[in-house]
Structures are given as C-alpha cells and as structure tokens.
Amino acid sequence: MAAPVQKLLIANRGEIAVRVIRACREMGIRTVAVYSEADREALHVRMADQAFAIGPAPSSESYLRADKILDAAARSGAGALHPGYGFLAENASFARACADAGVIFIGPPPEAMESMGNKVQARKTMVAAGAPVIPGSEGRVGSAADVRSWGDKLGYPVLLKAESGGGGKGMRVLEGPDDIDSGYRAARSEARSSFGDDSVYVERFFRNPRHIEFQILFDAHGHGIHLGERECSVQRRHQKLVEEAPSPAVDDETRARMGEMALTVGRACGYVGAGTVEFLRDDDGKFYFMEMNARLQVEHPVTEMLTGLDLVKYQIRIAAGEPLTLQQSDVQFRGHAIECRIVAEDADHDFMPSPGTITSLRVPSGPGVRDDSSIYPGFEMPLHYDPMIAKLITWGHDRAEAIERMSRALREYVVGGFPTTIPFHRRVMHDPRFLSGDYNTGYLNRMPPREEAAPEREEQIRKVALMAAAVATYRRRTAGTVRASAAGSAWKRAARLEGLQ
Amino acid sequence: MILTARLGEDEFALVIRREKDSGYVVVIDGEEYHLDLTEPETNLYSVLVGDESFEVVVRPNGEMVDVDVAGRRYEVAIEDPMTALTRSSRLSVDGIQVVRSVMAGRVLEVMAAEGAQVSQGDPLLVIEAMKMENEIRSPKDGTITQVHISPGQTVEAGTDLLIVE
Numbered sequence: 001m002a003a004p005v006q007k008l009l010i011a012n013r014g015e016i017a018v019r020v021i022r023a024c025r026e027m028g029i030r031t032v033a034v035y036s037e038a039d040r041e042a043l044h045v046r047m048a049d050q051a052f053a054i055g056p057a058p059s060s061e062s063y064l065r066a067d068k069i070l071d072a073a074a075r076s077g078a079g080a081l082h083p084g085y086g087f088l089a090e091n092a093s094f095a096r097a098c099a100d101a102g103v104i105f106i107g108p109p110p111e112a113m114e115s116m117g118n119k120v121q122a123r124k125t126m127v128a129a130g131a132p133v134i135p136g137s138e139g140r141v142g143s144a145a146d147v148r149s150w151g152d153k154l155g156y157p158v159l160l161k162a163e164s165g166g167g168g169k170g171m172r173v174l175e176g177p178d179d180i181d182s183g184y185r186a187a188r189s190e191a192r193s194s195f196g197d198d199s200v201y202v203e204r205f206f207r208n209p210r211h212i213e214f215q216i217l218f219d220a221h222g223h224g225i226h227l228g229e230r231e232c233s234v235q236r237r238h239q240k241l242v243e244e245a246p247s248p249a250v251d252d253e254t255r256a257r258m259g260e261m262a263l264t265v266g267r268a269c270g271y272v273g274a275g276t277v278e279f280l281r282d283d284d285g286k287f288y289f290m291e292m293n294a295r296l297q298v299e300h301p302v303t304e305m306l307t308g309l310d311l312v313k314y315q316i317r318i319a320a321g322e323p324l325t326l327q328q329s330d331v332q333f334r335g336h337a338i339e340c341r342i343v344a345e346d347a348d349h350d351f352m353p354s355p356g357t358i359t360s361l362r363v364p365s366g367p368g369v370r371d372d373s374s375i376y377p378g379f380e381m382p383l384h385y386d387p388m389i390a391k392l393i394t395w396g397h398d399r400a401e402a403i404e405r406m407s408r409a410l411r412e413y414v415v416g417g418f419p420t421t422i423p424f425h426r427r428v429m430h431d432p433r434f435l436s437g438d439y440n441t442g443y444l445n446r447m448p449p450r451e452e453a454a455p456e457r458e459e460q461i462r463k464v465a466l467m468a469a470a471v472a473t474y475r476r477r478t479a480g481t482v483r484a485s486a487a488g489s490a491w492k493r494a495a496r497l498e499g500l501q
Numbered sequence: 502m503i504l505t506a507r508l509g510e511d512e513f514a515l516v517i518r519r520e521k522d523s524g525y526v527v528v529i530d531g532e533e534y535h536l537d538l539t540e541p542e543t544n545l546y547s548v549l550v551g552d553e554s555f556e557v558v559v560r561p562n563g564e565m566v567d568v569d570v571a572g573r574r575y576e577v578a579i580e581d582p583m584t585a586l587t588r589s590s591r592l593s594v595d596g597i598q599v600v601r602s603v604m605a606g607r608v609l610e611v612m613a614a615e616g617a618q619v620s621q622g623d624p625l626l627v628i629e630a631m632k633m634e635n636e637i638r639s640p641k642d643g644t645i646t647q648v649h650i651s652p653g654q655t656v657e658a659g660t661d662l663l664i665v666e
Contacts, residue, residue: 348574348576359544360542360543360545360558410572414558415558416542416544416545416558416560417544418560419560419567419574423572423573426572450573451572451573461555461570461571461573462508462575463529463534464548464555464557464570465508465557465573465575465577466506466508466513466515466575466577467515467527467529467534467536467550468538468546468548468555468557468559468570469506469559469566469568469575469577469579470504470506470515470517470527470577471517471525471527471538471546472559472561472566473504473566474502474504474517474525475540476561477502478502478519
C-alpha cells in the first residue's frame with residue numbers, strides 16, 4: 001500500500017502552499033499549484049512544477065470549489081492532495097471526494113473529522129475516553145430553571161452555548177442568576193436564527209484561561225506520538241497572534257501527562273496524520289479539553305523548530321501508508337521557539353485591515369530565524385483572503401534568547417507599502433507581562449506598552465521621523481513640475497526656484 | 502520650502518533646503534539639523550544624522566505621512582503654513598485673531614497697516630527664513646488692529662505678528 005507519492009497537488013494558496021512545496025521539493029515529489037485569478041503572480045504558482053487556474057478571486061468560486069480542484073488533480077495526474085489549513089482542510093465530504101477520485105487526501109479519515117466537528121458529539125467521545133472536559137450540562141438544557149440549577153452547581157460565571165454553534169454565535173456569558181432569563185432567551189434566538197436549532201447547553205466559563213495545545217502524529221497503523229505543546233494565549237478575538245513552545249506554564253511532568261492525554265483523544269476518534277488537541281488551562285493549573293483540529297496548524301513551525309522534525313513530510317509519508325518509525329522517546333525538545341504572525345493590519349488603529357502593495361521588502365535572516373511567507377516586492381495584498389502575510393519564527397537555546405532574536409528579526413523586517421503588525425509584535429517582545437511568561441488569553445485586553453528609550457533618545461527618533469516626513473514631502477513636491485500657484489507673485493516664484501536649486 | 506508638521510498634539514514649523522546631492526538642512530523650530538538622506542528602495546530612506554544611521558520607511562497616506570523608524574510608528578501631518586493657519590482660524594474665525602509666526606526668520610516687508618480693512622487670504626507680511634520668502638496671509642475678513650513688527654526685525658516661531666479683528 002505504501003507507494004510513495006510522485007506528484008502532489010496543493011489545494012491552497014499563500015505561505016502554506018509555499019511551505020508544502022518546500023517539503024515536496026526536498027522529498028523529490030513534483031508539485032501542482034492551483035490558483036484563482038487574483039493569484040496568477042503568486043509565489044506558490046511560480047514555485048510549483050505545474051499550475052492550474054481554478055476560477056475567479058472569491059474563494060467560493062476557486063479555492064473552495066472541490067470540483068475544479070479535483071479536475072486539476074485529474075488533469076495533472078497528481079496522486080495526492082494537501083489541503084493546507086482553512087479552505088477545504090477540514091471538510092469531510094471533500095476528503096471523501098478525493099478518495100473516490102483515487103487521490104490521497106493528506107489529512108485524517110473523514111470519520112475522524114466528523115466525530116470532532118460536532119461539539120456535543122466530540123464532548124461525549126472525550127468523556128468516554130476519560131479526557132477532562134469543561135464541566136457542564138452534558139446535553140441541552142430545557143428551561144431557564146434548568147440553567148439556574150446548572151449555574152448553582154457549576155458556580156458563576158457560566159457560558160450558554162449553541163449545540164450546533166460556532167464562531168461565537170448563540171453564546172452568552174451569565175455572570176450571575178440575574179442574567180439567566182435574558183441570556184437564555186438571547187442565546188436560543190441567536191442559535192435559532194444562525195443554525196436553525198435553538199438547543200443550548202451550559203458550561204463553566206473561564207474568563208481568561210491559557211490556551212495550550214498539543215501536537216500529535218498518528219500513522220495509519222495505530223501508532224502515535226505527541227510533539228509537545230504550543231502556548232497560544234496571545235490572541236485577539238480568538239485569533240492567535242503569537243505562539244511559543246514550550247509553554248511557560250508547562251513543566252516536564254505536565255507535558256508527559258497532557259501529551260498522553262492528547263494521544264488518548266487522538267485514539268478515541270481514530271485519528272491519522274498530524275493533528276492538534278486544544279486545551280484550556282485555568283488559573284489553578286487544571287487542563288480541560290477544548291477541541292481537536294484535524295489539520296496542520298498555522299503555528300506548526302514552532303514545533304518543528306523545537307523538535308527538528310518536518311511535520312509536512314511526516315503528513316505526506318503517513319498519508320502514503322508508511323509506518324511512523326519514531327517512538328515517543330525519540331522526540332527531543334531543544335531550546336525555545338516563538339512565532340509571530342505578521343498581518344496586514346494597523347495595530348495602532350484597532351487592527352484595521354490595511355491592504356496595499358509592497359514597495360520595499362527586507363526579510364530578516366541570520367541565526368535562529370525562519371520566515372514562512374509568500375510575499376515579494378510588488379506583491380499586492382488581495383482583498384479576498386486572509387490578511388496574514390508572513391510567519392516569523394525564531395529559535396533560541398532558551399526563552400530569553402528566542403525573544404531577543406525575535407525582537408532583532410522584527411527590527412530587520414522591512415515591509416514598505418502598508419502598515420503591518422511588525423511594530424505591535426516588537427511591543428509584545430518588550431512587554432514585561434509577556435517577558436514574565438505569566439500571561440493568559442486576557443493578555444490583549446491591555447495593549448503592550450510602546451517601546452520607550454531614554455527621553456533624549458525618544459526625542460531624537462521623533463525628530464528623525466519629523467524630518468523624514470518633511471523631506472519626503474519636499475522630494476515629492478520638487479521631483480516633478482512645480483505645482484501650479486494660486487497667487488503667482490514674482491518673488492514667490494523665485495523663492496520656489498531657489499527652493500528647488 | 503517651509504512646512505508645518507503636526508505630530509500628536511504638537512505642531513512644528515520646518516524649513517527644508519537641499520544642500521547638495523543627498524545633503525539636506527532641516528530647521529525645526531529654529532534648530533538646525535544637517536542630514537544625509539538617500540532612498541535606496543522606494544519609500545525606504547537611509548538617513549544619516551551626523552554619524553548616526555537610521556532606516557526609515559515612509560508611507561504617504563492621504564494628508565498624512567506614516568513613518569516607521571527604530572521600531573516606532575509615527576503619523577505626521579504635513580501642511581503648508583497657510584493651510585495650517587487657515588485650519589486653526591476656521592475654528593474661531595469670529596473672534597480676535599492673533600497672527601503668529603510659524604517660523605523663525607526676518608521680517609522683509611509689512612503690507613498690513615493698522616486700521617486697514619483686509620479680506621481672508623490677503624497678504625499681510627513677508628518673512629524670510631533660510632533664504633526663502635514666505636507670505637503670511639490674513640486668516641479672516643476684518644480690520645488690522647495692531648501691528649507688532651516692522652521690516653528688518655527678526656522673529657521666533659510663535660512671535661505675535663499682528664492682530665486682525
């Protein structure tokens with residue numbers, strides 16, 4: 001069964017498509033890109049061996065079109081397909097369609113995806129497997145009185161959640177018994193209008209837990225290992241911005257215990273491939289199962305830097321049926337790794353999207369630095385897709401060095417043309433709260449402070465900014481023709497000419 | 502060239518002159534700086550102030566210029582002095598307007614006389630700074646009630662020049 005993959009289609013775009021192509025190149029696998037009309041000049045198209053156009057820019061008409069993608073697979077003769085993350089990565093019916101078309105889908109079996117996709121189902125599987133789930137009502141609640149008795153039992157605050165929910169819809173935090181009537185009504189009506197199902201259940205609510213996830217790797221023969229955890233608590237509106245490994249909150253004993261728990265979760269759902277088990281960790285250090293991500297994560301490089309293992313290569317080998325020869329004792333965690341997601345957003349203006357064209361670009365390098373991106377000078381940020389433009393990852397022999405390297409690399413990183421989150425990330429890397437390692441998902445309730453040097457130095461930098469802005473304006477105005485003058489007195493013209501020299 | 506720059510709450514008067522090649526002289530509120538500035542990549546400047554090296558990314562953004570330098574981001578509004586003057590006068594064009602100098606320089610000529618009727622935008626006086634002449638105009642329609650300066654006099658940024666009522 002273990003016929004090596006000869007040609008692989010990447011059903012994705014951007015940095016993850018480039019990342020997969022890199023692994024294929026090293027393995028001697030030929031690569032097939034697919035691209036929308038907005039991505040004709042994209043790096044993944046240029047780097048791949050073959051490329052197929054699959055439709056207009058909106059992803060619903062291109063990267064989400066299973067039919068067009070499978071058509072490209074058939075025409076190219078690709079024997080395997082890597083979905084990346086997002087788009088069709090966790091779509092069980094797409095995974096089935098690939099199998100039907102005789103194309104190896106690089107991901108878990110569709111059944112494993114489905115058993116983790118439904119929240120209540122996943123919860124039941126986890127309880128059966130003995131995994132710690134967030135204490136709650138197990139099933140739907142039938143009345144406000146039910147909610148009240150659960151509230152009394154669990155202790156406030158509690159969270160009402162839609163059974164068929166997702167994306168924060170149909171969710172209400174109840175701070176105390178007074179919130180029950182309005183919260184129960186609101187959660188149900190929101191659930192009904194969003195999902196056509198008004199059943200809700202109750203869970204204990206953790207205000208600012210830590211978000212810690214474990215990477216697992218299972219082959220198709222039932223052998224699995226974990227690759228340690230990633231700390232992902234620097235989030236904004238549930239979007240991760242910074243990830244690091246190891247977690248400052250996880251010691252060796254906890255890692256071994258929770259890693260084993262993650263493997264139990266994987267086994268319970270018949271997992272194959274690379275997956276991630278997400279946990280909440282409360283202030284008392286207790287872990288609760290949150291969900292399982294049946295895909296390669298955006299932040300997988302952090303684990304790769306720490307373990308020296310190439311997760312994409314393992315995904316491909318496992319999908320081809322190869323047994324995983326690594327044992328748990330082979331996995332060594334060395335040093336510390338951090339990832340910053342560089343996004344085309346202006347952190348100074350409430351993370352407003354800031355599309356544009358890259359006028360100048362310098363990608364950092366040097367010791368311990370990895371940049372996973374798909375940008376280039378002249379790159380035009382497409383409006384149709386995720387605004388992440390790069391992932392910057394650094395490794396150090398300890399956490400302090402990884403942070404210093406990140407700070408240094410961010411300083412080197414030049415993306416001219418539109419605001420990015422590079423300055424924001426620098427602030428995080430200098431923030432005592434982040435440096436202490438003692439932070440949770442409430443971290444960004446407060447913005448990290450601006451970098452402050454000695455007052456004289458700050459004043460000097462400010463002056464340089466002022467002068468640069470002024471000289472830029474001067475150069476722009478004097479570069480072309482002299483601007484038309486409203487009142488054209490002779491001395492004014494002379495003054496202008498003199499200014500021009 | 503004379504420009505007004507706003508950065509946060511602060512407003513600065515800048516005089517810019519190109520010396521030669523990549524050399525520029527910038528006077529900020531009367532203090533003179535010599536800088537060497539080149540643009541090796543579009544909108545990316547290498548700036549030497551004395552022997553200190555700065556790399557600056559400049560992003561024109563409407564009326565603003567976004568500047569990234571040394572890990573900091575600044576948003577600088579650059580205006581012509583007249584625009585700055587009119588902008589501030591629009592806020593209280595009805596009252597007594599004290600016209601102040603936006604730059605340090607020497608008064609070359611005073612066209613406004615006490616008691617004269619002026620319209621908004623009428624030239625009132627000329628100030629020379631950095632070998633460039635700059636016309637100061639009336640912020641509003643009204644009467645010149647006081648003139649504090651005379652030709653040949655040197656003024657600082659912020660010096661009261663005259664009053665229009």
